[in-house]
Amino acid sequence: MALLAKKPKGTADVVPGKSYMWHTVEKIVSETAQQYGFKEIRIPTFEDTGLFVRSVGETTDVVQKEMYTVSAAGDSKFTLRPEGTAGTMRAMLENGIMNEGFPQKVYYILSCFRHENVQAGRLREFHQFGCEMVGSASPRADSEVIALAKSVLDRVGLQNIELNINSIGCPQCREKYRQALREYFEPYKDKLCHTCRDRLDKNPMRILDCKSPEDQAIAKDAPVILDYLCDDCRQHFEKLKQYLGEMKIEFSVNPRIVRGLDYYTRTVFEFITTEIGAQGTVCGGGRYDGLIGELGGAQTPALGFGMGLERLLLVMQKQGCDFIEEKTCDLYFATMGENAVGKALELTTQLRDEGYFVEYDLVERGLKPQMKYADKIGAKFVVVLGDNEIDSGNAKLKNMASGEQTDIKLDASFVDTFSQAVIGEMFSGLEAEVGNLFGKDEN
Template identity: 65%
Template sequence: MALNLKRPNGTEDITPANIHKWYTVEQVARSVAQSYGFREIRIPTFENTELFQRSVGETTDVVQKEMYTVMAKETKFTLRPEGTAGTIRAMLQNGLLNEALPQKVFYLLSCFRHERPQAGRLREFHQFGLEMAGSAEPVADAEVISLAKAVLDTLGLKGIQLYINSIGCPTCRAEYHKALRAYFEARKDQLCDTCLSRLEKNPMRILDCKSPICGELGKDAPVILDYLCEDCKTHFEKLQGYLKAMDIDFSINPKIVRGLDYYTKTVFEFVTTDIGAQGTVCGGGRYDGLIEELGGQHQPALGFAMGIERLLLTMESQGCDFLEPNHCDLYIATMDPEGVSRAMQYANLLRQEGFWVEYDLLGRSFKSQMKYADKIGTSYLLVLGENELTTGNANLKNMKTGEQTPLLLDDSFVDSFTNVAMYGMFDGVMDEISF
């Protein structure tokens, strides 16, 4: 039987040729989050399964169908399907909620869900996300939405539509659930098996079903906005006022419920039409009962997550700019063992200054070294042959322009190369030398 060494279905390799695109998103996300006062947190890749059952919700697709769970002796562990539950657990366990409020953290991490792989939907995927704990005010909702928009704008994305909704609190949602049950009860013979089980436990989950039939049935279902209590209605109205004050365009979509049970009040999505059906590039909202559900003292909380793969797909489809890929600054070509020794010395000195320097490691001929230097796209080429080592003089060749700059092979070498490579100039110590 042939050995299968291909990557698992639903995963992707991030090769050196593409890593600069990931750096672009990660650098922008970190920079914007920090400008809003968020600090980075890192959490384990897996957690006790009960954490996700308790927070995400027993009736969600994530818990019912998509989690990767393993039994290690007598303990069940689950690869994280999302970032919020583990982050809130970490905030509780490490005492962050005993510090100054609101507590604001962000993360860049991988998540795992067993779904049918397609463009923008993988079984291992990556997220930039953040959590804010300690504020129940709608101004905090607006702040988080503003941050998400700032990331998207800084990345250069266009035509991203913001949709908002309120799914109320447990008080007003109880009345809404009664209306939903009555509506779907009359159509229960058309529901999928999963949604039949949700009908009594949590009928709102039917609105999030991926079945086309259930999706069609949900179009005419009662709307949560008609059932909001005064507190939730006021909260939602104030949020809209704050977004308008910041000139953030939005549309109200009463069908947004998000796929996880911990949400309350505000929910929102940033959606694009440029990457097909999987068009939600950012989703989030408020989850005021989650910290208490996980054993902490009551603290309101909110946040969002952005799918990095979907961001990259959108950026590529729109022709957005990425950071320039890293490239070799200097290749040192050698012809004999003495040249190799000198190349190693210079390479080590320049690497300490942050330059990417290479020399031959395969015993190539001089001609093959020239071909290799061209293939890796080095900016500069330095040849250390017998003549250069004997005279102490060498030429630094700009591989883009062909211009050659004389350099002394002495203690001034590092400074001279730095002047040329960093500033496009030479300090003149060799003006008298002709080649």
């Protein structure tokens, strides 16, 4: 019989057997952000549509082609967030966080939505780790945010990740650059895609970010922004390069990076890889010094980055990175009869209160199927409980890895005895690892 429903195109299920990978990444990104002084913020899944039009930019692919916009009776239009920065800045303004002293530093892990062509590492619902810093115009803040992103990538174990940086200037020097781009692209106007013809007058820098191969070929010899930077923007960029050098962070200057959102100013950067095809950017960010003013706040410098977790996980798996081991059952009670079930419930409650992962039979199987189930779920120890064990007050604790069995009393000492067995197993595993590391004398 056919399934009644399937997941929408461009979405993915995280099944229990894969969730430990997400736990690994979420733990690392959260702990690293906190080490750099960033605190978690959580924002709504949807915002007023105008927020994204004003901040992301009406000439961007995101606004023109990719947003999921919805409405309900009596409400204005809302849009599922296509990225995290705009909503975060709205939340910081609305909740007065920017009145608490600078810099303010927040991070988030959230889902985003864009109607895109589905490819490896590019979904229509995707998850993003992001960090935002508000209140510093100094290039020191730029280097700090880049260092944080690099720390995350290093700690998850990625190799062969390249940092590309660029400056797209401030509104003043960028206007001169836009004029140069208009003059360059004007002779090719009829050859540009329909979207980029419209961009030529409104925002020609967006043409540089177009995915059309024909437009990319035309843009290959276009002027570069670095030749149009004002003195302040040039000095800011030179200082950033100096600070990255002092932090021993390797980088390449790529004058073609403009990022896909209009709110960026001055520094933009990307961490890229060649291991997931065309969608090789695993992290991107930069400055957006005009965004807060655009949203109705005082002109306040700000910067940050977003890191796609699906892409990050894809690269980690390709490179064989380590993940936190999925937690397995510490003890399984195999029961025979109602008296045994009662005792198993009592001991299970005590052990769980001590932090152990304990299971017992819930589907009323026989002893042999229960033992198969215990082995299937990777139970480290098993205790078989029947009438004989309940009457005598003694049972056997079986180590499933070694097959060894030891006596254990079914009284108040049970938890302590089991804890000692677990500790002994841990030390045994540690000794084996040390032996493998240094080599054992076989004689």
